[in-house]
Structure formats: C-alpha cells, structure tokens
Amino acid sequence: MINKKNSLIIFIVLIVGILFTSSVMAQETVELEMWHAWTGQDAFASEVLLPKIEEFQKQNPNIKLKIQVIPNDSYRTKLRTQAAGGQIPDIMQTYPGSEVQPLVEAGLLMDLEGIIDYWTDDLIPRDSLSAYTFNDKVYAIPAKVNYTHFAFYNKDMLKEVGYTVWPETYKEFKVMADKLKAKNIVPISLGNKAKWVLQSIYISTIGDRLTGIDYLEDVLAGERKFTDPAFIKALDVIKELADEGYFNKDANSLNDMEMRQAFYQKRAAIFFGGAWDIGGVIETAKEENMNVGIATFPQIEGEVAPKALSGVTGSAFSIRSGLSEAQKEAAIKFLKFFYSEETYVDLLRTGSFVPAKVDLPADISPQFQEVINLVNEHQIGPVYDAVLPINLIQTINNGLQSLTTGEMTSEELAQQMQDNL
Amino acid sequence: MNNKIKKIDKFKKIATYAILIFFALINIYPIFWMVMNSFKTENQISINSFSLPESFMLSNYTKAWNAVSLGRSFMNSFIVAGISVLITVAIGSLAAYFISRFEFPGKKLIYSFFIFGLLVPIHGTLVPIFILMRNIGLVNTRVSLILPYVAFNLPLTIFILSSFMKSLPKAVEEAAIVDGAGYLRIFWSIILPMSRPALATVGILNFVYNWNEFSFALVLINDNKLMTLPLSLSLFSGQFSTDYGMQMAGLSMALVPIIAIYLLMEDQLVKGMSAGAVKG
Amino acid sequence: MEHIYKHKKKIIYLGILPAFLLYLGFVIIPIFISARYSLVEWNGFSPPSFVGLENYAEMFGNNIFWRSLKNNMVVVLASVLGQVPIGFLLALLVNQKIKGRHFFRTIIFMPVVISAVIISLVWSMVYNYNFGLLNNILSFVGLESWVQNWLSNPDIAMFSVAAVIIWQFVGLYFIIFLAALQTVPDEILEAAKIDGAQGWKRTLYITIPLVKDSILAAIVLCISGSLKTFALIYVMTNGGPSHATEVMAIHMYDNTFNGMKFGYGSAVSIFIVVFGIVLVTIVRKLFAKFEN
Numbered sequence: 003m004i005n006k007k008n009s010l011i012i013f014i015v016l017i018v019g020i021l022f023t024s025s026v027m028a029q030e031t032v033e034l035e036m037w038h039a040w041t042g043q044d045a046f047a048s049e050v051l052l053p054k055i056e057e058f059q060k061q062n063p064n065i066k067l068k069i070q071v072i073p074n075d076s077y078r079t080k081l082r083t084q085a086a087g088g089q090i091p092d093i094m095q096t097y098p099g100s101e102v103q104p105l106v107e108a109g110l111l112m113d114l115e116g117i118i119d120y121w122t123d124d125l126i127p128r129d130s131l132s133a134y135t136f137n138d139k140v141y142a143i144p145a146k147v148n149y150t151h152f153a154f155y156n157k158d159m160l161k162e163v164g165y166t167v168w169p170e171t172y173k174e175f176k177v178m179a180d181k182l183k184a185k186n187i188v189p190i191s192l193g194n195k196a197k198w199v200l201q202s203i204y205i206s207t208i209g210d211r212l213t214g215i216d217y218l219e220d221v222l223a224g225e226r227k228f229t230d231p232a233f234i235k236a237l238d239v240i241k242e243l244a245d246e247g248y249f250n251k252d253a254n255s256l257n258d259m260e261m262r263q264a265f266y267q268k269r270a271a272i273f274f275g276g277a278w279d280i281g282g283v284i285e286t287a288k289e290e291n292m293n294v295g296i297a298t299f300p301q302i303e304g305e306v307a308p309k310a311l312s313g314v315t316g317s318a319f320s321i322r323s324g325l326s327e328a329q330k331e332a333a334i335k336f337l338k339f340f341y342s343e344e345t346y347v348d349l350l351r352t353g354s355f356v357p358a359k360v361d362l363p364a365d366i367s368p369q370f371q372e373v374i375n376l377v378n379e380h381q382i383g384p385v386y387d388a389v390l391p392i393n394l395i396q397t398i399n400n401g402l403q404s405l406t407t408g409e410m411t412s413e414e415l416a417q418q419m420q421d422n423l
Numbered sequence: 424m425n426n427k428i429k430k431i432d433k434f435k436k437i438a439t440y441a442i443l444i445f446f447a448l449i450n451i452y453p454i455f456w457m458v459m460n461s462f463k464t465e466n467q468i469s470i471n472s473f474s475l476p477e478s479f480m481l482s483n484y485t486k487a488w489n490a491v492s493l494g495r496s497f498m499n500s501f502i503v504a505g506i507s508v509l510i511t512v513a514i515g516s517l518a519a520y521f522i523s524r525f526e527f528p529g530k531k532l533i534y535s536f537f538i539f540g541l542l543v544p545i546h547g548t549l550v551p552i553f554i555l556m557r558n559i560g561l562v563n564t565r566v567s568l569i570l571p572y573v574a575f576n577l578p579l580t581i582f583i584l585s586s587f588m589k590s591l592p593k594a595v596e597e598a599a600i601v602d603g604a605g606y607l608r609i610f611w612s613i614i615l616p617m618s619r620p621a622l623a624t625v626g627i628l629n630f631v632y633n634w635n636e637f638s639f640a641l642v643l644i645n646d647n648k649l650m651t652l653p654l655s656l657s658l659f660s661g662q663f664s665t666d667y668g669m670q671m672a673g674l675s676m677a678l679v680p681i682i683a684i685y686l687l688m689e690d691q692l693v694k695g696m697s698a699g700a701v702k703g
Numbered sequence: 704m705e706h707i708y709k710h711k712k713k714i715i716y717l718g719i720l721p722a723f724l725l726y727l728g729f730v731i732i733p734i735f736i737s738a739r740y741s742l743v744e745w746n747g748f749s750p751p752s753f754v755g756l757e758n759y760a761e762m763f764g765n766n767i768f769w770r771s772l773k774n775n776m777v778v779v780l781a782s783v784l785g786q787v788p789i790g791f792l793l794a795l796l797v798n799q800k801i802k803g804r805h806f807f808r809t810i811i812f813m814p815v816v817i818s819a820v821i822i823s824l825v826w827s828m829v830y831n832y833n834f835g836l837l838n839n840i841l842s843f844v845g846l847e848s849w850v851q852n853w854l855s856n857p858d859i860a861m862f863s864v865a866a867v868i869i870w871q872f873v874g875l876y877f878i879i880f881l882a883a884l885q886t887v888p889d890e891i892l893e894a895a896k897i898d899g900a901q902g903w904k905r906t907l908y909i910t911i912p913l914v915k916d917s918i919l920a921a922i923v924l925c926i927s928g929s930l931k932t933f934a935l936i937y938v939m940t941n942g943g944p945s946h947a948t949e950v951m952a953i954h955m956y957d958n959t960f961n962g963m964k965f966g967y968g969s970a971v972s973i974f975i976v977v978f979g980i981v982l983v984t985i986v987r988k989l990f991a992k993f994e995n
Contacts, residue, residue, distance in 0.1 A: 035645070042490070043661030069647075074662040076641050079549075079960045083642040086747040086965060087553040089562075104963060108748035195941055252832035254944035255854030259665065260827070263469050269833065278663035289466060392962055404945035407857050439796050443803075446793065447810045449870070453817055453825040472828070518722035521715045528712075533719060540730045541927035542979035546956050547972025550740070550747075550965065551733035574729035577722050579924070583879060586920040590886050590913070606714055620882035627878065631816050656818075674818050681816045682809070689808055692882055693798075 032332040033066045037081070038095040038319075039074045045281050046146065046354045050345060051317065058339050065332045067093075085110065093333055096142045096320040098133030099388035100395070105320070106136045112323040113139040117334055121358075125343060130357035133315050133388055143341045144315035147355040149277040149377060150385050151207035151312050157293035159187060159271040168297040172239070175300045179248045182271050190243065191270035192253035193261030194406070197399035200240060201386050203274050205402065206312035207299055209236040210383030214306040218389045221423070228419040232306065237405060237412035239302060244406035254403055266290060274299075277313075281353045284369045296373055298380065310383035315357045397422050454678070461671035468667045483672035487659070493673060495648065496655040501680070503565050503651055504633035507572035511629050512622060514573075515580035520610045523585035524596065534585070540578030545638060553642050567643045568651070572633050580625045587621035588614060623691035630684050634677075652677050734976065740969035747965050758970035767946050768971070771954040772978075777861050778868055778950060779929040779982070785869035787921050790876030795906065798884045808881070812874035823939040826867045830854050854940060857947035864936055864948050871935060872928065876921050883917035884910070919990050923983050930979045951975050 040047035059067055070091070072080050077095070084090060090110055096102040105111050118140050122128045126143070134142040155168065163181035179189035194200050209217070213232040220226040243249060250256070250270060265273045266286055275283075280296070287294040298311055319340065321333045346358040353370045355377065362374070387395045397419050404410035460468050461483050462476035487493060522534050552571055553562070561567040596609045615622070637653040644650060656677060659670040741758055745751035762768050793811055797804045814822065829836045830853035838850045853863040887910055911918070933952040936942065942949035942957065951971060959968030
C-alpha cells in the first residue's frame with residue numbers, strides 16, 4: 003500500500019537517482035551543436051562528408067553532435083541573424099575570405115594555431131589555408147578546392163564547324179563562335195540570374211590571367227587600382243562575348259540548371275562551369291551519348307599569368323570561441339577525424355579536388371584523371387568573391403549583369419568598383 | 424424583344440465560361456507541370472521538363488518522404504499552422520467585433536494601430552524577433568513560431584473581419600440588445616455566424632501564410648525534430664545541384680493539405696447571410 | 704441605446720486586449736527595435752556603432768534604392784489596377800448559379816497557394832526567349848515584332864514580373880470579394896432585375912456601393928502587400944538583371960543579409976513602413992472624398 007510517506011520517499015529516491023545519473027552522464031557526454039550546408043545532393047557530401055560525420059558519432063558515443071543542416075541559400079541568413087542575436091553554433095561550416103572574416107574580427111571563432119601542426123605542412127600546405135587565415139592565424143580547415151572555371155564543349159557540334167580540337171587562342175575562339183552562330187547554334191550557354199556565374203566562373207579566371215594572380219591583393223592594399231587597363235580589358239572580354247551574341251539572349255534570366263539544360267539539349271555548343279559540374283557532365287554525357295570535351299578559356303592576348311585557373315578552398319569547419327575545455331577537446335577530436343588523409347582520398351574518388359598532398363588513388367575514373375592532368379597544367383589564381391569584401395562582390399555581380407545588358411561600360415564598372423573600395 | 428434578351432443571355436453565358444476556362448487553364452498548368460515532373464528522374468527533367476513522364480514512378484515520393492522526414496514536418500506544420508490560425512481567428516474576430524460594431528474612445532486609434540501592421544516587412548523584424556525570443560528563452564520551440572505567426576496575421580484578420588462586420592445591418596443586434604442579450608452572446612450567436620464567409624476567408628489566408636512561412640522558421644528553429652514543412656522542402660537543393668524530382672514530389676505533397684483545407688472552408692465562404700442564423 | 708454601450712466600455716477594451724498585446728509584443732516592438740538599428744552601423748557580428756541618420760542619408764543618395772522604389776511602384780499600380788478589378792470580376796462571375804462553380808472557385812484561388820519556386824520555374828519557361836510559350840504564340844499569330852526577351856531585357860523585365868504577381872494574387876482578392884458578395888441579399892439583386900436595371904448597371908449602382916468597405920479593404924491590402932512583395936521576385940529574377948526588378952524588400956534583404964549592413968537594411972524597412980502609411984492614408988482620404 004502506498005501512503006503519503008512512502009510516496010514521498012520514493013519520490014526523493016527517484017529525484018536523487020536522476021540527479022546522480024545525470025551528473026555522471028554530464029561528465030561523460032559532451033554535446034556540440036553543429037551547422038553545415040551539405041543537404042546531400044552533391045556527391046562529395048553524400049558519399050564522403052556526411053558518412054564521415056556519421057562514422058565519427060558511432061565511434062564516439064560520448065560526443066553528441068546536434069546537427070542542423072541548412073541549405074546553402076539560407077545558411078548565411080540564419081547564421082547572420084543568430085550571430086546578431088549573440089548566438090552561434092559550436093562547430094559550423096564557414097565560407098572563405100570575406101565571408102568568414104567578420105566572424106573572426108568579432109572574435110567569435112577559435113584560432114586553430116595550437117593544433118594546426120597536426121595538418122601542416124605534411125598533409126596540408128600552409129598556403130592552402132590562406133582563405134581562412136587572418137593575422138597569420140588559421141580559423142578553419144577546408145576539405146576541398148573548388149576550381150571555378152572549366153569549359154564544357156560538345157565535340158560533335160564543334161566538328162560541324164570544322165574544329166576537332168578546342169581553340170588555342172581567344173581570337174580563334176571568336177572565329178569558331180561566329181561559325182557556330184552562322185549555323186544557328188548558340189555558342190555559349192549562360193545562366194547568370196543568380197549573378198555569381200559571370201563573376202566566379204568567368205571574370206575570376208579571365209581577370210587572373212590578364213591582371214596577374216596578385217592583382218586583387220594589390221588593389222585591396224591600395225597599390226593598384228580597378229581602373230587598371232588590364233582589368234578593364236578583362237571586363238571587355240565579357241562585354242565582347244555578350245555584344246557579339248555568343249551567349250543565349252536570355253542569359254540573365256536563366257539559372258544554372260537551365261544553363262546546363264540548354265547544353266544537354268544541344269541548343270548550345272559550350273558552357274562554362276565549375277569543378278562541381280564535372281561529375282554531372284560526365285554522367286549525363288554517358289547516358290545521352292554526347293561527346294563532351296573539357297578545357298579552360300583559350301589564351302587571350304596580353305596575358306600576364308597565362309594558364310591561371312581560379313580556385314578556392316571550401317567545405318571548411320570552424321570552431322566557436324569560448325567553448326568549455328571538454329567541448330574544445332571534442333571539437334578538435336572531430337576536426338582531426340574529419341580532415342584526415344582518408345577523407346581527402348575519398349573526396350578525390352568522387353571527382354573533387356582537395357587542398358591536401360595525398361597520392362591519387364588507383365581507382366579514379368579516366369575522365370577525372372584527364373581533368374586532373376588539365377588542372378596540373380595550370381596555376382591556381384584567386385576567385386573574386388573569395389577575396390573581395392562583400393560590398394564589392396555585390397558591385398561586381400550586379401555590374402557584370404549591367405555590362406551584358408549594355409547599361410554600363412567596362413570603364414564605368416571599373417570606376418564604380420574603385421569608388422566603392 | 425424576348426429573342427434579343429435570350430441572345431444577350433447566351434452571349435453572356437459564353438463569355439463567362441470563356442473567361443473562367445481561360446483562368447482555369449493558366450492556373451492549372453503550373454500544378455500539372457509540377458506533378459508531371461515529380462514522376463521523372465533527375466535526368467529526364469534536365470533534358471526535357473515539358474514532356475509527359477514515361478511512367479508514374481513513385482520513387483521520388485518515397486525518397487522525398489524518407490530523405491527529410493517529411494512525415495514529421497507535416498505534423499509540425501499542422502500543429503504550428505493550425506494552432507496559430509485558431510488563436511488568430513479567435514482573438515482577431517473578437518477585436519474586430521468591438522472595433523466594427525461599437526463606438527468608444529480611442530477606437531479609430533486602435534484600428535489604425537492594427538492596420539499599421541499590414542505594412543511591416545517581416546524580414547525587417549527577423550533579428551529583433553530572434554533576440555526577443557532568445558531573451559524570453561523561447562528559441563527553438565513551437566511557441567516561438569506561433570507567437571509571430573499570430574501577431575503578423577492579426578492585422579489582416581482584423582482588417583478583413585471588421586470591414587465585413589461593418590457592412591452587416593445594424594438592426595439585428597439592436598433587437599438583441601433590447602432583448603437583454605450580452606455583448607458576448609451577440610458576438611457568439613449572431614455576428615460570428617453571419618460572418619462565416621469572412622471567417623472562412625481569413626482562416627484560409629492565415630493557414631496558407633503559416634503553412635508556407637519560411638523565414639521565421641529558418642531562424643527560430645534549431646532542432647530537426649521541430650522543422651516545419653518549408654524548411655524540410657528546402658533541403659532538396661544543395662550548393663551546386665538541386666534534386667528537382669524530389670523537390671517537385673515534396674511540393675506536390677505539401678499542396679494536398681492546403682487544397683483540402685480550402686475545399687473545407689470554401690463551402691462556408693459562400694454560405695451567405697441567407698443560410699446564416701438570421702435571415703434578411 | 705448609447706448609454707448601454709457606455710456602461711460596458713470595460714468589456715470592449717478587455718475584448719480587444721489579447722489581440723492588442725500579442726500584436727504589440729511581436730510586431731510593434733520588433734519594428735521599433737528595427738528603427739533603433741537604423742541609427743547604427745552594424746555588420747551583425749561586431750558591436751554596433753551609432754551613426755545618427757547616416758543610413759538614411761546613404762539610402763536617399765543611393766540610385767539603386769530609388770530604382771527599387773520605382774520598381775515597387777510598378778508592382779503597387781499593377782496590383783491595384785490589375786488584381787482588384789480582375790478579382791472582383793471573377794467573384795461576380797462565380798457568384799452566379801453556373802455549372803462547375805465549385806471547381807472554378809477552387810482553381811481561381813490556387814496560384815495563391817502554389818510555392819514561389821514552382822511559379823517562378825513555370826513562368827520563366829513561359830517567358831523564355833527561345834522556346835517560351837509566349838514568344839511561340841506571338842510568332843504563331845504573326846506578331847514576330849512583339850517577340851521579347853521578357854525577363855532579360857532590363858526595360859521590360861519589371862513589367863513581366865508584375866504580370867506574374869497580378870496573376871499569383873488575384874485569387875486573394877477574389878475570395879475577399881466572394882465573401883463580401885454574400886452580404887448582398889439576393890432580394891436586392893432580384894428586385895433590380897425586375898426594375899430593368901441590367902447587367903453592368905446593376906453592378907455599378909447596387910452591388911459596388913454595398914461592398915465598398917471590402918473594396919477599400921482590398922485596395923489597402925493590395926498596397927501593403929505590394930510594398931512588401933519579396934518571395935516571387937527573389938526566386939524568379941533575384942532582382943536582376945542589373946537591379947531592373949529589385950523592389951524595396953529585396954533591396955533591404957540583400958543589404959541586410961548578403962551585404963551585412965543591418966543598419967542600412969533597417970533604414971529601408973522603416974522607409975517601407977512610413978511610405979506605406981502615407982500611401983494608405985492618401986487612398987483612404989480619396990475614398991472618403993469619393994463617398995461624399
């Protein structure tokens with residue numbers, strides 16, 4: 003029979019029991035809140051990064067990761083709103099350059115100097131961390147290198163106008179494009195609605211080649227200017243591509259899926275994309291029996307850095323500053339597990355480039371091997387939106403649209419960028 | 424003469440149907456297109472999104488359902504959207520009743536004060552509301568969504584309801600007051616039943632708004648278990664590629680409840696005064 | 704009569720109180736906090752610094768802001784002149800006893816509930832320069848010269864987008880009017896019929912005055928909704944090409960969350976509210992004048 007007294011005793015025993023076990027548990031279990039933007043559509047995430055996170059949780063039952071996946075488009079909005087409210091997660095994906103910089107400047111991130119030797123320089127060259135290095139301190143470790151510029155071309159369509167190989171020079175390229183136009187084929191499929199395409203994919207590589215790969219840093223340091231003739235010349239190339247009608251007419255209202263669709267539907271002979279497109283193109287080409295070649299922009303007269311190829315490191319995690327010792331330890335354990343040699347090798351298998359010095363696995367596809375050979379012929383140059391401050395990214399993104407619609411000249415855009423600096 | 428009227432009538436009828444069918448066609452097409460593509464593979468969509476599907480394959484539906492736990496998000500959205508609508512309509516109709524049917528000091532001011540809310544852009548309040556919720560410890564709870572959903576829907580609700588209630592004849596409740604009925608009884612048994620069309624309108628609009636709301640849910644919810652439908656549906660796009668097939672399947676499923684709610688309310692929408700408690 | 708009302712003032716205020724409090728707490732207070740942000744420079748991460756009215760000065764000196772205001776006025780006008788009359792006409796049509804009215808009532812409302820993602824994808828294809836439905840139809844009926852680059856040409860992109868906005872939200876005004884029409888007793892319409900007041904005359908002289916409150920409500924909703932318009936344009940054109948379809952809410956969002964200028968973004972928010980109050984007040988004054 004349970005009377006009042008008995009139930010009170012049971013109650014007290016229960017409470018003490020719960021408090022006891024939970025305090026013991028608290029000592030053992032560390033909880034970390036983690037945000038990332040890998041929703042699982044891209045092979046590198048679904049086949050490597052996400053399984054890695056799962057594996058870590060299995061191996062470390064006393065480290066509890068509370069994971070929030072936020073799609074890339076909304077990630078910034080969420081992070082910035084919560085940061086404005088004074089709250090950021092313990093481990094979070096951060097984007098290179100000017101994106102992560104304000105978090106660093108506000109002291110929200112822990113610098114990784116104490117542990118960076120674990121990676122540098124045997125696995126990751128210190129240079130590869132530059133997009134996440136501020137005042138000589140590293141704040142994140144990247145998993146990938148995203149080259150932002152490749153030309154994908156339909157070999158059969160080029161053959162139709164007499165080209166069995168990709169043109170060597172820009173001049174030749176224009177002759178070829180004119181021939182394609184004469185045959186009523188759109189030379190280049192472009193979808194620049196989201197505004198970053200002309201900037202990340204086009205001007206980054208074209209600009210790096212004409213101005214040299216140190217140009218942007220020099221401009222930001224005040225040593226050179228955006229009104230430099232070399233930069234104006236780079237803008238002129240894009241303007242010329244638009245003015246000559248080499249792009250589809252509705253380029254500014256298509257998204258990048260529609261851009262690829264036009265290429266697959268053989269409405270256009272070429273499209274420029276990033277390393278992220280390689281896997282999809284190879285696969286679709288196989289299914290559709292398309293003969294696709296991969297190259298980079300042909301040589302332009304007056305190049306300072308020939309064979310520059312814009313690329314930036316990405317898929318990086320940072321750790322919040324002000325974690326408890328136990329949390330810090332757990333977070334570092336995660337980083338060491340996540341950014342391992344094995345991860346980088348697996349990423350290569352999915353057709354991703356990595357910032358680490360690892361041996362190529364023997365079983366990568368021959369197509370990807372070809373692209374690797376292509377990349378090896380090039381030197382890496384900066385991507386504009388990974389280096390420029392945010393207001394200038396907005397200026398150039400919008401400005402390139404204006405350039406192609408004829409609302410602005412190259413000189414005007416260059417001047418505007420200089421003014422906004 | 425008679426013939427002429429008949430001719431005019433016939434012409435009017437044809438014109439009516441022509442207009443309605445025209446609207447029906449352009450309104451159906453997007454839904455049709457979405458459903459068609461939900462049955463295709465990623466490749467088929469990227470090659471031609473206009474073609475009919477080769478077969479009614481359901482794998483996008485099952486994949487979408489499992490990949491982002493749509494079942495759970497459906498439940499969350501039902502709870503959040505449903506409770507918000509009930510609260511909004513309950514307190515909003517009460518406020519609209521007093522504002523539209525009575526004279527009292529400060530009435531105009533209060534009314535304008537509510538209308539003011541129609542003009543507030545929600546993105547401008549994201550940061551303040553997040554901070555507010557954080558200070559009262561509600562971040563990452565369903566309540567943190569219900570509160571702004573109710574608050575942001577109140578202006579529209581009060582606005583539509585009071586303009587509707589204003590147009591109801593005054594005579595009905597005057598008679599009831601003489602009978603000695605209290606305010607709340609008049610509200611409950613006369614005004615509310617007569618306002619059914621407007622109640623249905625605001626019910627539908629509130630539900631649509633809450634069901635599709637993304638921004639507040641994005642910044643206020645940090646727990647996968649509490650994610651609402653728009654959040655889950657956004658997970659089909661990655662940084663470099665979007666799974667359109669699964670997205671279309673998910674969006675098609677998300678449309679079903681909202682159409683069901685509309686059909687349910689639509690009957691009330693046109694059950695006018697003649698069907699209400701009081702006739703004429 | 705009046706004295707009864709006066710006795711129960713307390714009940715009146717108590718009845719309004721719950722709505723008032725919630726609304727105050729989660730709409731009014733946040734927008735006032737936002738007004739405070741509009742006076743600081745703040746990237747959201749580092750501590751804010753007070754700059755007075757500098758954000759407003761920057762806003763009024765910014766060509767892109769003025770362009771977004773102009774674009775926004777296109778949406779306001781298109782909505783008021785498009786959505787309200789079309790919504791009213793459709794409500795009148797399906798308020799008759801016609802076959803299939805259930806179906807039409809549902810289908811006319813549908814665009815309001817379809818996701819902006821789908822609407823944007825479908826309409827982008829309709830507007831597509833090369834194989835879009837619209838240009839195909841124009842060519843087919845021999846109007847090649849009308850063929851346009853609907854979304855990429857900065858001179859017309861705003862109008863193309865505004866047309867989709869009209870289409871998307873007609874259903875909203877449609878159901879508001881449909882509800883309003885239920886307050887017009889059948890007897891009145893019948894009586895008018897017998898008197899010989901035919902067709903549009905009946906509508907003009909009898910129906911419209913009876914639902915004038917709802918019409919005013921619809922116009923006010925239209926203005927306020929248009930000033931906040933965001934989602935559809937954001938996914939359909941992202942405000943481009945080169946700001947041609949950027950409206951105020953996009954200008955604000957872009958600056959706040961992409962440009963990390965919380966102060967400037969808040970200034971734009973406050974402008975949207977104030978500008979809206981001015982517009983709505985003008986409309987209500989005009990309406991009152993019209994009634995007299």
